[in-house]
Amino acid sequence: MEQRDDRAALVDSLQRAIDAVPREGLPGDGTAPASTSAPRDDDDRSELSAAANRAYAILAQRDHSRAELRTKLIARDHPEPVVDDLLDRLADARLLDDQRFAESFVRSQRQGRGSSQGAIRRSLRQKGVADEDAADALADAGDDLPFALEAARKKARSTRSLAPEVRLRRILGVLGRRGFGGSIAQRAARQALEEEPGTHAP
Template identity: 45%
Template sequence: MTSNTPDPEKIAQLRESLAQYASGEGGGFFDREAEEAKAQVRKRALGLLDQRARSREELRGRLIDAEFDPGVVDEVLDDLQRSRLIDDATFAHEWVRQRHARRGKSARVLDRELREKGVDAALRADALEQIDQSDEEATARTFAEKKARAVKTAPVDRDDYNRQLRRVVGVLARRGFDGGMSMRLAREALDARIAELD
């Protein structure tokens, strides 16, 4: 038998597997029931990814909540990861870039959000390197100045000043900016606004 001659035994196995597949038994190399279960999970996963990018753990949680079998979910997620449709490093990088630029979130808040989405510490740290201290301070300053512009009259006394200052600091605190930096920038923004009003 030459190397180009088909192996009768392999041909027989192939025929048997195809016959089992056609009869719905699954057989040899293809398990129809398992593939149908994966197809349902894959469809739901791709629908969720079509809405927005997600971390592997976040996607897993949504699929388990939809009452899919955890083993099948993990198989599908492995497939999606191999095909790079889910990639926690890329997800974390984009999450930080967009939410810092568009929403003014601090690195501390972004780190917490990524941790809640199941992104591991090394990937979070790498993604957060996009934000340096000067970026963080510039973003905080913008929010402080915006809130200070809402002050329409100069404070009448120290209590009034402190109340206005707490409002500006509160805006920064809710975005997770460092306390000392927040106080300094809030004071600068409020003092500048008061100077404009005098």
């Protein structure tokens, strides 16, 4: 419920910001000096309004990093200068924040998918989030082993009819796809098998 309330508040704030875009910060309207990067004519104003409404539609679905949103808006043929202006406005209004996005992404990937820190870090990098923001968001993510062990136990329960060596391979495959590798994957897989009644890890 709290997450839905947060989303509703964000969408409502974003809608208000978008509604104000064509009217605020324009040279000669008394709200911004002529030297700002605000649109200079009706065409620019229309482009910014169109990009803003597209951004609303995108962000209403889920949070995005700045780089993600920029890529999607440009792919829809919105001019780069207009997109960059809009992104600055959204960032100034705290409606676009890579640090907040990274923290939310880490929570969803840890709690929803049980992904490893390495896999989450790679995904954040692909989404254009700076390594520093990713590191800050991952600082409280906890150790990988409990998440790897939970995934390993689940796979172990579903492979009880198979030979031990096959079960080990299947478990390691699941862990690998979630980004767990090396000693953590081996430790989690073997512990999960050893916890099964009458089973010994190969």
